[in-house]
Amino acid sequence: MTGPAAHPDWRHHGVRVVSGKALDANTPQTPGMSRAAAINFARAGAKKLWAGTVTIHPDAKTGAHHHGALESVIYVLKGRARMRWGERLEFVAEAGPGDFIFVPPYVPHQEINASADEPLECVLVRSDQEAVVVNLDIAAVEEPEAVRWVDPIHAAPGG
Numbered sequence: 001m002t003g004p005a006a007h008p009d010w011r012h013h014g015v016r017v018v019s020g021k022a023l024d025a026n027t028p029q030t031p032g033m034s035r036a037a038a039i040n041f042a043r044a045g046a047k048k049l050w051a052g053t054v055t056i057h058p059d060a061k062t063g064a065h066h067h068g069a070l071e072s073v074i075y076v077l078k079g080r081a082r083m084r085w086g087e088r089l090e091f092v093a094e095a096g097p098g099d100f101i102f103v104p105p106y107v108p109h110q111e112i113n114a115s116a117d118e119p120l121e122c123v124l125v126r127s128d129q130e131a132v133v134v135n136l137d138i139a140a141v142e143e144p145e146a147v148r149w150v151d152p153i154h155a156a157p158g159g
Helices: none
Strands: 034-039 050-056 072-078 081-085 091-095 100-103 109-113 120-126
Touching: 050 109, 081 100
Parallel strands: none
Antiparallel strands: 034 050, 050 120, 072 100, 072 120, 081 091, 081 109
């Protein structure tokens, strides 16, 4: 094969490195957190995913929200994440550094920094470029039900 299709311009259409000091905060926000884009179409040419960072200040929590049809993965870098979810945020679980959190489409949720003295820092990846953040007005239950993140093929920790 000859011509441009046979030899793509890898210099301009190859790997992209986006500096952590050059993230774009011009992305939909939810009260209580700061999101910044690293990888999207405009910055890196990505067509099927979005990636960036999320920071929640000590002892802070986000407003309840969902992300429409998008799947989200949160990787905890620093701090302790307390996740609440459900129609009335009636379920709760926690994750720490090195843990992954999966949020399915349309699930109402809230991120909480469980630490009173250090920021919660995470990497966030979404399944599409569409910037969907639907902020919700939810009357949360007082005592959420704790849920352990254990799948059917792995034993519970300590079990």
